[in-house]
Amino acid sequence: MIKNIICTVTLLLSLGAVAQDFEELMMVVADDRDTEDRLGWSCDIEGDFAVVGAYADDYGATNPNMGSAYVYERTGGEWIQIQKLSNSDQDDYDRFGWDVEISGDFIIVGAYGEDHDTDDGALMSKAGSAYIFERGVDGVFEEVQKLVAADRAANDEFGWSVSIYGTTAIVGAHIDDKNAFGMGSFYHAGSAYIFDREDDGSWTQTQKIVASDRSPGTVYAPDHEDWNDRFGESVSIWDDYLVVGGPFASKAYAFERTGDTWTQVAFLTYPGISWLDRAAPVDIQNNTIVLGAQTEDLNADMEESILNSGGAAVFTRVDGTWGYLQRLSPGDRDAGDHFGISVGVDGDYIVVGAHSDNHDEDGGAEIENTGSVYIFELQDDGTYDELIKLDASDRAIDDELGISVAISESTIIVGAFQQDEDPDGGTYLEDAGAAYFYTNLDGGGGCDDVFFSQEIDLCAGEEIVVGESVYDESGVYTDVITTDLGCDSVITTILDIAEEIEVEQELFVCNGGFVWVGDSYYDETGSYIDMFESVDGCDSLVFTYLEVGDAIDTDVTVDEATLEAVLSGMDYQWITCDPFEIIDGATAQAFIAAESGDYAVIITDGDCADTSDCYTIVIDDDPGSGIEETAFSASITIYPNPSNGTFIINGEMLVGSQIQIYNSIGALVYETIANSNTQSVTLTNQAAGIYVLKVTSEYGSKIEKISLK
Numbered sequence: 061m062i063k064n065i066i067c068t069v070t071l072l073l074s075l076g077a078v079a080q081d082f083e084e085l086m087m088v089v090a091d092d093r094d095t096e097d098r099l100g101w102s103c104d105i106e107g108d109f110a111v112v113g114a115y116a117d118d119y120g121a122t123n124p125n126m127g128s129a130y131v132y133e134r135t136g137g138e139w140i141q142i143q144k145l146s147n148s149d150q151d152d153y154d155r156f157g158w159d160v161e162i163s164g165d166f167i168i169v170g171a172y173g174e175d176h177d178t179d180d181g182a183l184m185s186k187a188g189s190a191y192i193f194e195r196g197v198d199g200v201f202e203e204v205q206k207l208v209a210a211d212r213a214a215n216d217e218f219g220w221s222v223s224i225y226g227t228t229a230i231v232g233a234h235i236d237d238k239n240a241f242g243m244g245s246f247y248h249a250g251s252a253y254i255f256d257r258e259d260d261g262s263w264t265q266t267q268k269i270v271a272s273d274r275s276p277g278t279v280y281a282p283d284h285e286d287w288n289d290r291f292g293e294s295v296s297i298w299d300d301y302l303v304v305g306g307p308f309a310s311k312a313y314a315f316e317r318t319g320d321t322w323t324q325v326a327f328l329t330y331p332g333i334s335w336l337d338r339a340a341p342v343d344i345q346n347n348t349i350v351l352g353a354q355t356e357d358l359n360a361d362m363e364e365s366i367l368n369s370g371g372a373a374v375f376t377r378v379d380g381t382w383g384y385l386q387r388l389s390p391g392d393r394d395a396g397d398h399f400g401i402s403v404g405v406d407g408d409y410i411v412v413g414a415h416s417d418n419h420d421e422d423g424g425a426e427i428e429n430t431g432s433v434y435i436f437e438l439q440d441d442g443t444y445d446e447l448i449k450l451d452a453s454d455r456a457i458d459d460e461l462g463i464s465v466a467i468s469e470s471t472i473i474v475g476a477f478q479q480d481e482d483p484d485g486g487t488y489l490e491d492a493g494a495a496y497f498y499t500n501l502d503g504g505g506g507c508d509d510v511f512f513s514q515e516i517d518l519c520a521g522e523e524i525v526v527g528e529s530v531y532d533e534s535g536v537y538t539d540v541i542t543t544d545l546g547c548d549s550v551i552t553t554i555l556d557i558a559e560e561i562e563v564e565q566e567l568f569v570c571n572g573g574f575v576w577v578g579d580s581y582y583d584e585t586g587s588y589i590d591m592f593e594s595v596d597g598c599d600s601l602v603f604t605y606l607e608v609g610d611a612i613d614t615d616v617t618v619d620e621a622t623l624e625a626v627l628s629g630m631d632y633q634w635i636t637c638d639p640f641e642i643i644d645g646a647t648a649q650a651f652i653a654a655e656s657g658d659y660a661v662i663i664t665d666g667d668c669a670d671t672s673d674c675y676t677i678v679i680d681d682d683p684g685s686g687i688e689e690t691a692f693s694a695s696i697t698i699y700p701n702p703s704n705g706t707f708i709i710n711g712e713m714l715v716g717s718q719i720q721i722y723n724s725i726g727a728l729v730y731e732t733i734a735n736s737n738t739q740s741v742t743l744t745n746q747a748a749g750i751y752v753l754k755v756t757s758e759y760g761s762k763i764e765k766i767s768l769k
Contacts, residue, residue, distance in 0.1 A: 081447070081448050081500060082435055082447075082448055082450060082472060082498045082499060082500045083498060083499065083500070084450070084452070084453050084496060084497070084498050085137075085139075085471075085497040085498060085499045086138060086139060086483070086496075086497050087452070087453075087454070087483045087494055087495070087496050087497075088112075088132060088139055088141065088483070088494065088495050088496075088497070089479075089482050089483065089492065089493070089494045089495075090114060090117075090128075090130050090141070090144070090492070090493075091141055091144075092144070093482070093487075093489055093492040093493070094117070094118065094489060094492060095489045095490050095491065095492060096116055096118075096490060096491045096492070097114045097116055097117045097118070097128075097491070097492050097493055098114055098115060098116040098117075098477040098478070098491055098492075098493045099112055099113075099114040099117075099130065099475075099477065099492065099493030099494060099495065100112055100113075100114075100463065100464060100474075100475025100476050100477040100479065100493040100494055100495045101113050101114070101115050101116075101157070101158065101463060101464060101475060101477040101493070102115070102157060102158060102159045102160045102464050102475065103160065103464045103465070103466050103473050103474070103475045103495055104160050104161045104162050104466045104473070105162070105466045105467070105468040105471060105472075105473045106162045106163060106164070106468050107468060107469075108133055108134040108135075109131065109132070109133055109134075109162055110131070110132045110133075110134075110139065110162070110466075110473050110495075110497075111129055111130070111131050111132070111145075111160045111161075111162050111167050111169075112129065112130050112132065112160070112473070112475065112495045113127070113128075113129045113156075113157030113158060113159065113160045113169065113464075114127065114128050114129065114130065114157050114493060115127040115155040115156065115157040115158045116155070116491075117157070119146075119150065123150075123152055124152055124153065125152065125153045125154070125155055125173070126146065126147075126150045126151065126152060126153075126154050126156060127146075127147075127150075127154055127155045127156030127157040127158070127171060128144055128145060128146045128156060128157055129144075129145040129146075129156070129157040129160050129167070129169050130143070130144055130145070131143040131144075131145065131167070131201060132495075134471075139497050142199075143200065143201055145167070145169060145193055145201060145203075147169070147171060147174070147189075147191050147203065147206070148191075148203050148206070149174075149176060149180040149206070151174070151175065151176070153173045154171045154173050154174040154175075155171055155172055155173040155174075156169055156170075156171040156174070156191070157169055157170075157171070158170045158171065158172050158173075158219065158220065159219070159220065159221050159222045160222070161222055161223050161224050162224070163224045163225050163226060164226065165194055165195040166192060166193065166194055166195075166224055166227075166229075167192075167193040167195075167201055167224075168190055168191070168192055168193075168222045168223070168224040168229050168231075169190065169191045169193070169222065170188075170189075170190045170219035170220060170221065170222040170231065171188065171189050171190065171191065171219050172186065172188040172217040172218065172219040172220040173186050173188070173217075174186075174187070174188055174189040174219065175187060176189075177208055177212065178205075178206045178207075178208055184212060184213060184214040185214045185215060186214065186215045186216070186217055187208065187209070187212040187213060187214055187215070187216050187218060188208075188209075188212075188216055188217045188218030188219040188220065188233060189206055189207060189208045189218060189219050190206075190207040190218070190219045190222050190229070190231045191203055191205070191206050191207070192204050192205045192206075192207065192224075192229065192263055194261075204261065204263075205262065205263045207229070207231060207253075207255055207263060207265075209231075209233060209236075209253050209265070209268070210242065210253075210265050210268070211238055211242030211268070213236070213237075213238070215235060216233040216235065216236040216237075217233055217234060217235050217236075218231055218232075218233035218236070218253070219231055219232075219233075220232050220233065220234045220235075220292065220293060221234065221252075221292060221293060221294045221295045221305075222295065223295045223296045223297045223302070224297065225297045225298055225299060226299075227256060227257035228254065228255070228256050228257075228297060229254075229255045229256075229263065229297075230252055230253065230254055230255075230295045230297050230302055230304075231252065231253045231255070231295070232250070232251075232252045232291075232292030232293060232294065232295045232304065233250065233251050233252065233253065233292050234248075234250045234290040234291065234292040234293040235248040235250060235290060236249070236250055236251040236292070237249060238251065239251075239270055239274075240268045240269060240270045241268075242268070246274055246275060247275075248289070248290055249270065249271070249274040249275055249289050249290075249291060250270070250271070250274075250289055250290045250291030250292040250293065250306060251268055251269065251270045251291060251292055252268070252269050252270075252291070252292040252295055252304050253265055253267070253268050253269075254266050254267040254268070254269065254322060256320075266320065267321065267322055269304070269315060269322055269324070270291060271289060271291040271304075271306060271313055271324075272313075272324050273327070274289055274291060275289050289306045289308050290306055290307050290308055290340075291304055291305075291306040291313065292304055292305075292306070293305050293306065293307050293340045294340050294341050294342045295342070296342050296343045296344045296349075297344070298344045298345050298346065300316060300317040300318075301314065301315070301316055301317070301344060301377075302314075302315045302317075302322065302344065303315070303328070303342045303343075303344045303349050303351075304342070305340040305341060305342040305351065306340065307340035310329065310330050310333045310334075310353075311327055311328055311329040311330060311351075312328040312342050312349065312351045312375075313326070313327060313328070314326040314327075314328055314349065314375075314382050325382065326375075326381070326382040328349060328351060328373075328375045328382060328384070330351055330353050330356070330371075330373050331362070331373060331384060331387060332358060332362045333353055333356055334357070340352065340353075341354070341400065341401065341402050341403050342403065343403050343404050343405050344405070345405045345406050345407075347376050347377040347378070348374065348375070348376055348377075348405050348410075349374070349375040349376075349377075349382065349405075350372055350373070350374055350375075350403040350404070350405050350410055350412075351372065351373045351374075351375065351403070352370075352371075352372045352400030352401060352402065352403040352412065353370065353371050353372065353373065353400045354368070354370045354398040354399065354400045354401040355368050355370065355398070356368075356369070356370055356371035356389075356400065357369060358371065358389075359371070359387075359389045359393060360386070360387040360388060360389040361387075362387070366393055366394065366395050367395050367396065368395060368396045368397070368398060369389070369393040369394060369395060369396070369397050369399060370389070370393070370397050370398045370399030370400040370401070370414060371387055371388060371389045371399060371400050372387070372388040372389075372399070372400045372403055372410070372412050373386070373387050373388070374386050374387075374388065374410065374444060376442075385442070385443065386443050386444065388410070388412060388434075388436055388444060388446075390412075390414065390434050390446060390449065391446055391449075392419060392423040392449070394417070394418065394419065396416050397414045397416055397417040397418075398414055398415055398416040398417075399412060399413075399414040399417070399434070400412055400413075400414075401413050401414065401415050401416075401462065401463060402415070402462060402463060402464050402465045402475075403465065404465045404466045404467045404472075405467070406467040406468055406469065407469065408437055408438040409435055409436065409437055409438070409447075409467055410435070410436040410444055411433060411434070411435055411436075411465045411466075411467045411472055411474075412433070412434045412436070412462075412465070413431070413432075413433050413461075413462025413463060413464065413465045413474065414431065414432050414433070414434065414462050415429070415431040415460040415461065415462040415463040416429050416431065416460070417429075417430070417431055417432040417462070418430060419432070420432075420451050420455065421448075421449045421450065421451050425455075427455055427456065427457050428457050428458065429457065429458045429459070429460055430451070430452070430455040430456060430457060430458070430459050430460075430461060431451075431452075431455075431459055431460045431461030431462040431463070431476060432449055432450060432451050432461060432462055433449070433450040433451075433461065433462045433465055433472070433474050433498075434446060434448075434449050434450070435447045435448050435449075435450065435472070450472075450474070450498055452476060452479075452496055454481065454485060456479070456480065456481070458478050459476045459478055459479045459480075459494075460476060460477060460478045461474055461475075461476040461479075461496065462474055462475075462476075463475050463476070463477050464477075470499055470500050471497060471498070471499050472497070472498040472499070473495055473496070473497055473498075474495065474496045474498065475493070475494075475495050476493065476494050476495070476496065477491070477493045478491045478493065479491075479492065479493055479494035480492060511549075511550045511552075512549060512550070512551045512552070513551075513552040513553075513554070514551070514552070514553055514554070515554045515556075516553060516554070516555050516556070517556050517558065518532075518555065518556070518557050518558070519557070519558050519560075519597065519598030519599060520557060520558060520559060520560035520598065520599075521560070521599075522557070524553065524555060526539045526541075526551055526553055527539045527541045527551070531553065531555050532557065533555070533557060534555055534556050534557045535555055536552065536553070536554050536555070537552070537553045537555065538550065538551070538552050538553075539551045539553070558594075558598045560598070560599070560600075560601070561594055561598070561599075561600035561601070562600070562601045562602075562603065563600065563601070563602045563603070564602075564603045564604075564605070565602070565603070565604050565605070566605045566607075567604060567605070567606050567607070568606075568607045568608075568609065568667070569583075569606070569607075569608055569609065570608075570609045570667065570668035570669075570670075570749075571608060571609050571610060571611040571612065571668065571670075572611075572702070572749070572750060572767055573608070573609075573748055573749070574748065574769065575604070575606060577590045577602060577604050578590050578592055578602070582604065582606050583608065584606070584608055585606060585607050585608045586606060587603070587604070587605050587606075588603070588604040588606065589601060589602070589603055589604075590602045590604065609665070609666070609667075609668045610665075611670075612627065612630075612663050612665050612668060612669070612670040613626055613627040613663075614627075614661070614663055614670050614671065614672035614673070615627075615672070616660075616661060616672050616673070616675060618675055618677070621652050621653045621654075621677055622650060622651070622652050622653075623650065623651050623652075623653065623659055623661070623675055623677070624649060624650035624651070625649050625650070625661050625663060625672070627663060628649060630649075630663045630664060630665050631647070631663070631664040631665075632646075632647050632648060632649055632661055632662070632663055632664075633646065633647055633661065633662040633664070634646035634647070634651040634659060634660070634661050634662075635659070635660050635661070635662060635671075636657055636658065636659060637657070637658035637659065637660055637674035637752070637754065637763050638657065638658050638754065638756065638761060638763075640720065640722040640728065640752065640754065653677040656676075656677055656678050657676075657677060658674040658675065658676050658677075658761070658763060659674065659675055659677060660672045660673065660674045660675065660752070660763075669750075670750055671750060671752055671765060673763070673764075673765065674752075674754075674763035691759070691760070692711070692713055692757055692759035692760030692761070692762065693760055693761065693762040695711045695712045695713060696709065696710070696711040696714070696755055696762040696764075697709075697710045697711070698710075698753060698764055698766060701764075701766050701767060702766075702767035702768065702769050703766070703767070703768065703769065704768075704769050705742055705743050705744065705746075705768060706740060706741070706742045706743075707740070707741045707742075707743075707753070707766060708738065708739070708740055708741075709734070709738070709739045709740075709741060709753075709755065710737065710738050711734075711737055711755070711762075712737060713737075713757060713759050714734045714736070714737045714738075714739060714755070714757075715734055715735065715736060715737055716733065716734065716757065716758075717733070717734045717755050717756060717757040718731070718732075718733060718734075718754075718755070718756040718757070719731065719732050719733070719734055719739065719741060719753070719754070719755055720753070720754045720756070721741070721743065721751050721752065721753050721754075721766070722751065722752045722754070723746070723749070723751055729743065729746060729751070730743060734755075741753075743768055746768060747768075748768050748769055749767075749768060750765055750766075750767055750768075751765070751766050751767075751768060752764075752765055752766070753765075753766045
């Protein structure tokens with residue numbers, strides 16, 4: 061099991077003091093794109109990895125909307141698809157990929173239309189689920205667990221929203237009716253569920269959260285602004301803080317973790333919004349929360365009403381308290397733009413999608429619903445100013461660029477779920493979908509060098525690649541890598557190569573015996589190699605040199621009352637078979653029976669022994685001898701033989717017979733009375749080897765050797 065590990069080091073880039081404009085880097089599509097897959101409905105990015113959802117991906121004409129998600133990796137400055145994810149229990153209309161997020165080695169994918177529990181049973185229509193994928197040492201993301209709500213119910217739509225940070229995940233169920241204890245019925249009040257990764261790698265639901273002011277209403281009520289809250293329509297988590305959006309409540313809810321418990325600490329109400337509008341999309345990073353309101357009508361100054369132009373609100377945490385900072389709106393806002401349909405925040409930047417915007421970066425070239433994205437940058441006074449508006453280089457009608465957005469350091473990913481063409485501008489497939497990457501790596505401004513230290517433990521035969529260097533010996537190494545920004549990243553690698561473990565063993569077993577080495581079973585003479593994983597995860601080799609003793613010839617010749625073992629030069633012990641007893645002093649190669657009976661011999665060759673068949677000697681007034689097999693004996697069959705411990709005895713006259721089993725030294729180890737013509741016998745706590753089974757009845761007897769593996 062020789063491994064080759066390539067270490068990808070995520071560099072923390074400093075953007076410097078001078079602002080840099082973002083530019084389109086590239087467009088990506090699915091390698092198996094098809095009509096109405098809607099790739100780009102959801103997306104997320106962290107470092108060199110991005111994930112894009114395609115909730116309407118069909119697996120054949122008869123399997124609609126199962127959904128999928130695509131993983132992209134940045135390699136050599138380009139984003140390359142490396143994997144397609146699907147749920148292991150996929151079904152029609154699961155809509156796997158409705159929401160996605162990535163954190164470190166984990167990806168979480170929501171499937172709000174999924175109907176089954178973790179065992180793919182307990183059908184509940186649209187109860188919903190989410191799936192955790194983990195990246196292994198081979199770089200491949202594998203599904204490790206399906207998440208469902210402990211109080212799952214039909215139409216909860218658990219998985220409508222998902223978020224993950226480190227080893228904590230949150231899943232929204234925006235139309236769940238139950239309270240935090242799984243009780244009650246508040247119509248579409250919504251909820252969210254917290255899952256934490258245990259030490260054994262499993263994910264466990266640790267808490268369910270709901271809004272403290274959740275609506276008790278069960279019918280549409282225009283005078284009640286909290287009707288149909290849908291808490292959980294969007295969720296986002298960062299460290300010990302999380303935020304949940306409730307669109308019809310026109311607010312977001314901030315929670316903080318203390319110990320293992322999440323507690324609501326703030327209402328983040330969108331300022332001045334009408335109850336008819338919706339504020340739901342949320343994102344959080346460090347001390348900043350962004351709340352989008354795609355149907356807001358007023359500008360950043362709460363003036364100049366333009367229907368559904370959209371907006372976003374920024375909240376910050378100062379001295380442990382969340383408070384409102386400012387409203388955001390674009391400089392070229394227009395009716396129906398839906399600015400705020402998606403939001404993202406990272407470092408000094410906030411990104412906001414406007415999927416129904418019709419104009420290009422210069423405010424012209426009107427194309428209906430082509431969509432756009434706006435970048436806002438943090439200023440010295442702590443507020444945000446619009447930096448740039450981004451469009452797609454191949455913008456077209458109804459692409460809806462900006463339906464989803466995410467940002468990581470200097471890279472932005474944007475979904476265009478109704479985009480129709482491939483990156484070359486051809487292969488038209490309606491609503492196949494796409495995603496666009498934007499970067500400011502080519503902009504001006506300086507940056508700081510990054511110093512990164514890593515301690516790596518590898519096994520013998522493995523290697524690590526750092527930049528263009530390859531290391532396979534223990535030591536301390538330093539590499540300098542220049543990023544696309546022109547900054548130096550100094551990487552110190554402390555490498556420890558574990559020594560290869562080899563164990564040799566010489567074993568001997570008698571003929572018919574065997575040995576186990578791990579999961580391997582050996583019963584023939586030879587040399588064997590087995591590989592195991594040691595405590596530190598490295599390979600250890602066990603070399604086994606096995607010698608199996610020769611079979612002992614237990615044949616016996618019978619001459620009237622004289623029995624003689626054919627094999628010479630061994631140790632002998634003659635026994636009676638009925639009863640099974642050692643005959644004192646009968647240790648020669650030959651034995652003369654003094655009376656009628658059944659006799660056998662135990663032959664010992666060194667450490668091994670075997671017992672012959674039983675021979676019947678008949679002595680009467682006219683001396684003679686013979687070996688008899690009665691009709692009863694002939695009717696008895698025993699199988700399987702050899703056996704792992706359980707033997708089946710069949711016989712037409714078996715009922716009422718006495719069944720006895722003796723070991724190789726004549727000790728009785730089992731005894732019973734047959735209650736059926738088919739009798740099962742199980743030997744427990746007995747060593748592998750040869751045993752003698754005796755069946756005695758008024759009709760005769762049967763004696764046969766049996767082998768226990």
